[in-house]
Amino acid sequence: MITRRLALGSGAAALALPAAAQPAPAWRARFPELTFASIPAENSAGVTERFGPFVEYMSRTLGVPVRLRIANDYAAVVEGQRAGNIHVAQYGPSAFARALMTGAPIEAFAIEVNRDGTKGYHSVFYVRRDSAFQAIQDLRGRNLGLVDPNSTSGNNVPRFALHGMGIVPEQFFARVVYTGSHENAVIALQQGTVDVAANWWNDEQESNLARMARRNMARVEDFRVIFRSEQIVNSPTAMLSTLPDELKAAIRTAYLELPQREPALFQRMTDGQQQPWQPVTNAAYQPIIELNRFVDGLRRQRS
Template identity: 70%
Template sequence: MLHRRTLLGAATMLAAAPTALHAQAWKAAYPELVFAVIPAENASGVLNRYGPFVDYLTRTLGTRVTLRVASDYAAVIEGQRAGNIHIGSYGPSAFARALTTGAPVEAFAIEVNLDGSKGYHSVFYVRQDSPYRTIEDLRGKNLGLVDPNSASGNNMPRFALNKMGISPEQFFGKVVYAGSHENAVIALSQGTVDVAANWWNDEVESNLQRMARKGMVKAADFRIIFRSEQIVNSPMAYLASLPAELKSAIRTAVMTLPRQDPAAFERLTDGKARPWEPVDNAAYQPIIELNRFVDGLRRQRG
């Protein structure tokens, strides 16, 4: 009986050995993982929001995870195409652009709103004290966009304006790219632009509400004059070339964050989101089509 138990124990250890060996293999190959974030807010805001999450990933994965705040949306795309960024937190248009420009990436987690929906909107803000009530009132005024690869800050606004028969470069006095959603609101607040595009989930969560919670602006100083149709929420994506065991470990760590480190999840979402849910690249096909439409508009402008 003792001999039989010994053999069974040895068999169990051998069965488990390949998994352990695979885990050790990827840890040896990846002593550091780079997690990059598009610049939706200023650098200090990104560090404050994502720092605890990256620390959690380091503890959970057992390998160092470094946070990189990208200079612009394209930097995350280029970094993943080059293999220098292992995990990226994208906006939907930037991720769609990554897919169509050859970046070997796989979406694995999607943001989920408090009401269970998985989408958000592009809005046009004006200052509360301005006379503007409709887009048509802004002819000859200055438009603030975010980044050429932003869904809510460029592509959806351009799509919506086109449906109104408006070419931004011809209709507005000037079209300004602010670089981030926060910068677009600041430009509007300071009068650099007269209307600004931004992201908006609902009345309780938006970039404007986040800025108000940080004391950067007062939400009551702005109002919405246009809201788009819904855009699919932002994904996290990793390199397709990562070992399967590492991908599984990353997915598990992200999905279990709210339970394993509630404080880090609270910091990341301001308590305004549900846990991530699984997603794949196919969910962003409509955004690929949106990007193509906007690219066509740009070619028409010459």
């Protein structure tokens, strides 16, 4: 029998006793590998560059491999979580709302926070600076660039705003082009494929265009904003609600503590333009569900 005295012993003896090994969490047997995905707000190389080190961090922290899935479009992330093939995903607000509306068993647990502490962003319409266009009304018969049917700032908010102006896009513009990503929308405008393009914008310092400029993909000074929406709730990260509670807690802790544990990694992921993520719940996105329903109604009216 080991007595308290023998267990504590002198300093040297005590140090010689090995610490008891912690048993592996039970969830690891059911989930030996996890998958993370993000909506394609930028090209696949950009997604890999931004999230590659992140999934390595999550793998180290959780103790199982976390794989990065590069989605072709927003719907692929929604369908992947609805099917249970994507365990954690970073969404845009409308894509997340769409996932909830279509029955995906998911729960938001983290929201992006801007440098000034706000939790929202805007949809804008860009035109080329050297164009004569000063307002949306000047673009009748021209080409409109949208991002993806499930993009908040790249489709749903623009359509809501255009409706408020009395504009039916498919009737007012010569063509409505879905470019697939925010980056592609800017490139289409840059190349003259479209004459006006929707995009996301936080403030004068941070936007998709500013990110592209930092990577020498575009120049901010080549474009002008001719419309800016009201603020939209920032993007969430969500996980499957069907995961074991212990695993969900581990994911939540690893994610929310990343900015403190790995500040350089967080700076890289956010281009140094965000404060640490904060907790959030599905309730924050109820207004976006209502926005989706409104845009769905507009679509039904056209058909």
